[in-house]
Structure formats: structure tokens, C-alpha cells
Amino acid sequence: MSKEPAPPAFSDFILLLISAAPKLGLPLDAVLRGAALPPGALSQRGVPIPLSAARYVWSSAERVSGDPLLGLRIAETLDVGTLDILDYLSRNSDSFGAALSRFIRFAPLLADSGELSLSADGGRARFRHVAPNGLPAVSELLAGMTVLRARTFSGEHVRPLAVRFRHHRRGSAGAYEQIFDAPVEFGAPCDELVFRREHLEIPFRSPDPRLCEILEELAQLRLQQQHRVDAPPPAAPSGFVDEVRHALRECIAEGNPNIDRVAERMGVSARTLQRQLRERGTSHRALLAETRAALVDRYLAIATPSRHALAAELGYASARSASRALRRR
Helix, strand or coil, X not given: CCCCCCCCEEHHXXXXXXXXXXXXXXXXXXXXXXXXXXXXXXXXXXXXXXXXXXHHXXXXXXXXXXXXXXXXXXXXXXXXXXXXXXXXXXXXXXXXXXXXXXXXXXXXXXXXXXXXXXXXXXXXXXXXXXXXXXXXHHHHHHHHHXXXXXXXXXXXXXXXXXXXXXXXXXXXXXXXXXXXXXXXXXXXXXXXXXXXXXXXXXECCCCCHHHHHHHHHHXXXXXXXXXXXXXXXXXCCCHHHHHHHHHHHHHHHHCCCCHHHHHHHHCXXXXXXXXXXXXXXXCHHHHHHHHHHHHHHHHXXXXXXXXXXXXXXXXXXXXXXXXXXXXXX
């Protein structure tokens, strides 16, 4: 019997709103209580949540705020790093076009509720968001964030040729044009940002290809973990598994989390460690990936990453070895 597909939204989508709420004076307590979110969704990234719950939180937040332009306000408010790996992948890309391509590829880390695409024809490039049942606030957040992040990461005043939304206008035309500095249209077939094609080549100020390589592999690993419909069910809570997690964190800090070193720290053979983990429905490899993903979340929350620091944080000897090892997963 096949398992149900993974829910198409994740806690990161809610955490964006929670991050912006204090700056906007937005009271979310009642909204979050009414959403029936799963445990950990308000404090941890990557927690699966029903798309219906995510839609409830965002639409209720807009109602509570009384601000029809809440999505744009949040776009102006979000600090770099709020989008976690997505932000750092974008900032360390070498150009606006490369950043857009990476964002499209890994946007499902937030939600799978729409289709993003980037195309170029003639002298124009189009960044599209197709979501027939999308929320206007989310559409405006995405468009505003795309333009504002491009300006921040490039140091240039990136100005679209046109901004189009599927929904009808919800505030004054001046409010939209103040952010986009471009003509804004409503009632379009889909959400769309139109740029001059050469804008895709606008260089970003601090590209780091090696760091991007590491982050891409980690983002791909996280996608696989979140969307793997044939994965076995999570192991039941186990004191032994928790001991292995603790040993893994210590071995990662020492720079060598391979199974022999972890087994030595726990006072058992590698064969015994493998067997006991298998009996509990998990493995050294699965726990190592889980532990590294948690360390990335913690590291990105407190520091601006460099490739060498991130590789060391994950227990690799160098950025090159981190990229090579992650690519083999």
C-alpha cells in the first residue's frame, strides 16, 4: 500500500510570518492557536504542515492585521537570513539570473503550492508564479522579496519593466510603485515579474561558488528528506538513538563522525552499532544527515556562513571534501 505524498508546505513558510510579526506589531497568538499546527512547527524548520493550515495562518494574519498590503510589508521587513539556505544561496550566487534559478529549484523547501519558472524571449526575462488558488499576500510577498533581495545583493537599483498579479489591486497604486518602481498590473493570467534580459547578468557583490556548492548539496539533501514518500516511518523514541545523536554531535565537532569513530565513542563495535540502529528503524547515515541538517539550521541562524566555517561546522576537513561527500549522498 503506497503512502500518502508528503504535505506540500513546511514550517519555514509559517516562520517567515512569525519573524516579521514583532516588527509589524502583528498579534499572531490567536491565529497560531487556531491553526492546529503539528508539534515543533513554531520553532523548527522543515516540519511538514498541511497546506490548508499554512493558508489559514496567512489569510488570518492578513485579516487580523487589517492591512491589505501585508505581503509587501513583510517583504520590506525580512532580514537577510530569514529564508535560511534560500537566502544564502541567492546572496552567494554570481548573478541575479543564477539566484533566481536556485530559488526556483529550492522553493519547495517552503511550500509546493505553486509553480515558479524563469524564461527569456527576445530582450525580456519573465519570472512567473502560477498558483490558481494562491493567496494575494503570498504572491505580493514573493514579488516584493525578489526585487528587494536583488537590489540588496547586487547593490544596484534593479527595476522591473512590469509587475503583474493575478488578483485585483488591494491598496493604492502608489504603495505598489513605491516598492517596485515599475508599472503594476492586476487581473493578469498569472503573477509575473518582467525584466530586461540583460538584468539576469547583473552581478552580485559577494559571490562564493564553493559555498554555493556546499549549500546546494545540503538543500538537495533536505528536499530529499522532506519529500521522500517511500521513506520508512520515523523510529520510535529511543534512548539508544538519542545517545547516538549525542555521540554524532561530539564526533562532528571533532571532525570525524564516521561510523567507526561513533561506535568507539559509544563503546561498541561498528557492526553492533549498525545492527542496533537497524533494529530501531534507522541508520548511522540517516542520523548523520539529520544531525548535519540540524547543525546547518543552527549555524545559519547565528552566523553569516563562509564555506570553510560551514564545512568545519559539519565535520569536514575542507570545503572541497564537504562538497564531494554531500554529492555522494
